[in-house]
Amino acid sequence: MTDRRRVLAVLAGLLLGFFGTLLSAAPASAHAALVASDPGNGTIVPDAPNRVTLNFSESVQLVAGKIRVIAPDGSQADQGDPTVDGGQVTIPLRSGAGRGTYLVSYRVISADSHPVAGTITFSVGAASTPPTATEESVRVDPVVRSLIPVGKFLGYAGLVLLVGPVLVLALLWPQRLSRRGPGRLIWTGIGLVTGSTLLAIYLQAPYTLGTGLFDVRVGDLRDVLGSTFGAVMLVRLGVVIAAAFLLRPLLGGAGAESKLDLALLGVLGVAALATWPLTGHPTASPVAGVSVVIDAIHLAAMSVWLGGLVMLFGFLLPRANARELGAILPIWSRWAAASVGALIFAGVVQALIEVASLDGLINSTYGRLILVKVALAAIVIGVAAYSRKLVKQRSAEESPGPLRRIVSIELGITAVVLAVTAALVQISPPRTAEAAETAATSTTVTQTITSDKMAMQVDIFPAAVGNNSIHLYAYTLDNKPLPVVEWKATAALTSKGIEPIEIPLLRITDFHAIGDIALPVAGEWTFKFTARTSEIDQSTVTMTATVN
Structure with a gap:
């Protein structure tokens, strides 16, 4: 031969x-994962933030023009250039973008040279129809x-x-x-x-x-x-x-x-x-x-x-x-x-x-x-x-x-x-x-419950046995902040013989209160919330949440 x-x-x-x-x-496949964001994906916040932060599982590099925040009306909500520090990307937002659902579209490069692309949404005040991202922002x-x-x-x-x-x-x-x-x-x-x-x-x-x-x-x-x-x-x-x-x-x-x-x-x-x-x-x-x-x-x-x-x-x-x-x-x-x-x-x-x-x-x-x-x-x-x-x-x-x-x-x-x-x-x-799987599995319970006079958004984190934080937001039926004079809340698990436990609440703003409670066992807990809006007007709403 x-x-x-x-x-x-x-x-x-x-x-x-x-x-x-x-x-x-x-x-x-992207080799970095978005593990957290602020505001969190799918959450509703009472006031428009001045920035959005994205936290990845490893350090990333920015791609020029590939990070955008789109306001509910379709306009661009980000202003200036985003910054990166290791695995955290910070996106500054303009003020006065309005209430509704925002879409964050990102594309960065992971430490091993692969692009990481995706979208998340968050809402200010109340959810609305989310904007859509352009295809090239997430595709390969x-x-x-x-x-x-x-x-x-x-x-x-x-x-x-x-x-x-x-x-x-x-x-x-x-x-x-x-x-x-x-x-x-x-x-x-x-x-x-x-x-x-x-x-x-x-x-x-x-x-x-x-x-x-x-x-x-x-x-x-x-x-x-x-x-x-x-x-x-x-x-x-x-x-x-x-x-x-x-x-x-x-x-x-x-x-x-x-x-x-x-x-x-x-x-x-x-x-x-x-x-x-x-x-x-x-x-x-x-x-x-x-x-x-x-x-x-x-x-x-x-x-x-x-x-x-x-x-x-x-x-x-x-x-x-x-x-x-x-x-x-x-x-x-x-x-x-x-x-x-x-x-x-x-x-x-x-x-x-x-x-x-x-x-x-x-x-x-x-x-x-x-x-x-x-x-x-x-x-x-x-x-x-x-x-x-x-x-x-x-x-x-x-x-x-x-x-x-x-x-x-x-x-x-x-x-x-x-x-x-x-x-x-x-x-x-x-x-x-x-x-990525851990990040995608949120343990926060978020519900919006309504009465004939108001709507209340309830966030319970981490919805697990042990100490839990509770955030309450009050809105009118047309999604405007509703001032609350006094808040009350209880948690009960009747299937395990646990009678209502009072939850101490602290009024943060006119329509926002926070509290902490230690939940001793897992199960389907019943939460009752009362918001007094005047000397004679108050509303009581009830919800259930699974505690793991």
Whole structure:
């Protein structure tokens, strides 16, 4: 088989993983979660606030023009530019926007470079028909969404064709063999890493803004390059270009490279590997420093192992003689064992950080993909163990044929593992999903109850056993604040034999009172509220609320 055909065979295996990426690509998910807001989503406040705050589960970056507050009449209620401090976004509001329901539309970038978009509503005085958000404020173009994991897979494939082959060529390659074939493979890896990086920079613009693939302006790309994501991508490009210059002596002929060049290549390799975790899940991890290092180790081990297999299958087994293989295979076997050990260690640590629970491992898409990846990796490890046994039991002359068949199996499976990895980085890990679910589950009970003379809004928080805060707001039947002279309230749970307990109330404004009560047991509690509005007028309303 010629060098050209060997290279094509290797690329065919990688294309298998490429199509696996296309088939497994899921919708791009935001990896930060909105955990709280003030005013809260769906709540009714008595007076218009002068700002809205959004709290996310991790630090975020603003996207120019993508945060809006729309007033009940459809006008813009925000004024000035929003600010961000870590995971908290503050949006200043203009005064005099009026009563009714407001809509907050947001789109920010999470710490792992994914857009986080959504809407919340709150009402001033009383609810009304909410305004609507524009589609581009919350969407991701489906073409952009599909291309992102493809670009990531090409980057991983480029690493495989670059790191492992360079290491083998520098330390294990027989001097008598031509370097032309491996050189083509390495230049292909450089091209894939460079191309995937440029594609990632371009795709980040429509991904961030929610626009179409070809709706990208020069200013949008400038904004991407000015972001943390863009800075990391530029570092990756610079490292790859520098490595390309240093690789020319190594690829030009045996013994032409210097020890200094090899040392510099090692430094550049470490720098390049670090750029992947710096734009992914690890930066948003609860232990970001540990996650970044672990992810870099994971990528390095994968690149050395799989890239070495490519060199073994494509060039060394068919071309090296028995004496050369007798020296090469035992060393490669130790390299492979060390890479497998590093992969297992890094994979376990990553899973513990990102998944955190057995339920997250089994009942989340991210967790199930981890299990698929583990199963595939276990098969590959078993095949690799058999190949090591084969190397030890047979002579170098007997090994090449059976080893090539075994290595081809390893390459096919690991190509699919790369596809699963590319899909994983586009899916929210369970720790983020749990944060979003917790935020979406509000324990505040909010009810509006009416009598023939008034409407009363009641907020009970957290509606759980123990201390609870109660807020009361009085309105006329046409939703205007109603002054209250005196407030009274009781809480009872007759099913458990608990008679009415008086709730001490404090009058805050003419129409707003607050109180606290310790609820001893869970159940369907009955609350009674009396509001006296004059010497002779008062209204009493009753509601039930579930206390957990």
